[in-house]
Amino acid sequence: MTRFTASGFARAALACTLFASATIAMAQSNSPAGLWQTIDDSTGQAKALVQIIDDGSGTLSGKIVQGLGQNNQPERRCTACTDSRKDQLIKGMTIITGMKPDGSNWDGGQILDPESGKLYKCKMHLEDGGQKLVVRGYMGVSLLGRSQTWVRQQ
Known part of the structure; x- marks a missing residue:
């Protein structure tokens, strides 16, 4: 025994x-599923925390769970949005939808810039052993866009 x-x-x-x-x-x-600190590509400053989730079928979406720095204003609203998110609270807002795996990348979805209210096509890929997420928003072709590198939070 x-x-x-x-x-x-x-x-x-x-x-x-x-x-x-x-x-x-x-x-x-x-996988990009997890909590990410967004970094402004112009200023290098942290802007928000975004939670990316997998819906169970491999499709990813992401929502803002907290603003950071000057963006940490719980009552901030998307006044520039032109779709159903018009004047909605930014905190809790889904800004990434429809991301599907494409090899080692995720593509086919959209991302909303709540500052401008503009909706962009989106693609993303992981770097640095999954600790960084490069998110590219673009119109038309990927060359006409901009990228941000987000940092995974534990």
């Missing part, structure tokens, strides 16, 4: 926890 001691049980529990944490981290590094 096998007998477990308290210290043996604690070591086994710790090993299971570390294995689960490593498995989750590895899964996160292969």
